Amino acid sequence: MYNLQLVMMKKYVLAVFFVMTMSFSLGALSETGAGEGEAMYQALGCWSCHGKDGHSEDDNYPSLAGRSSDWIVQQLEAFQSGERENPMMSAMAPMAEGFERVIADYLSSLKL
Numbered sequence: 001m002y003n004l005q006l007v008m009m010k011k012y013v014l015a016v017f018f019v020m021t022m023s024f025s026l027g028a029l030s031e032t033g034a035g036e037g038e039a040m041y042q043a044l045g046c047w048s049c050h051g052k053d054g055h056s057e058d059d060n061y062p063s064l065a066g067r068s069s070d071w072i073v074q075q076l077e078a079f080q081s082g083e084r085e086n087p088m089m090s091a092m093a094p095m096a097e098g099f100e101r102v103i104a105d106y107l108s109s110l111k112l
């Protein structure tokens with residue numbers, strides 16, 4: 001009983017957190033173009049695997065900070081076309097459609 005309630009509560013807290021992150025990120029979108037890549041990186045949840053500021057703390061997920069913008073765009077397009085395959089990224093890359101370049105510019109601007 002208690003456990004179930006705890007699980008429900010965690011889900012609720014996560015949902016609230018997600019909605020807050022979303023609205024914060026979408027709000028940031030209306031600002032200058034500079035923040036757009038960062039906002040999309042957060043809104044799409046890329047950070048949950050690739051880490052805050054593109055620094056992954058998990059060896060299973062590559063860090064993206066400081067990688068070349070062109071290269072990141074190429075990788076996203078390769079996942080979208082199926083040329084490169086990974087269960088997680090094949091699902092994520094299509095969500096970045098239209099924002100590949102701004103996200104890549106944001107990531108490449110970060111320190112290694």
Ligand code: HEC
Pocket residue numbers: 041044045046047048049050060061062063064072073075076085086088089092093095096103
């Ligand atoms: C569920 C976890 C997860 C999420 C969310 C995720 N990725 Fe990834 N990403 C991965 C994994 C795992 C790899 C490595 C895939 C491989 O080994 O082929 C990867 C690889 C990449 C690469 C190539 C990096 C390299 O070193 O080869 C790029 C670029 C990338 N992701 C961008 C993104 C972007 C942009 C988003 C948000 C739209 C995103 N990812 C969301 C897990 C994730």
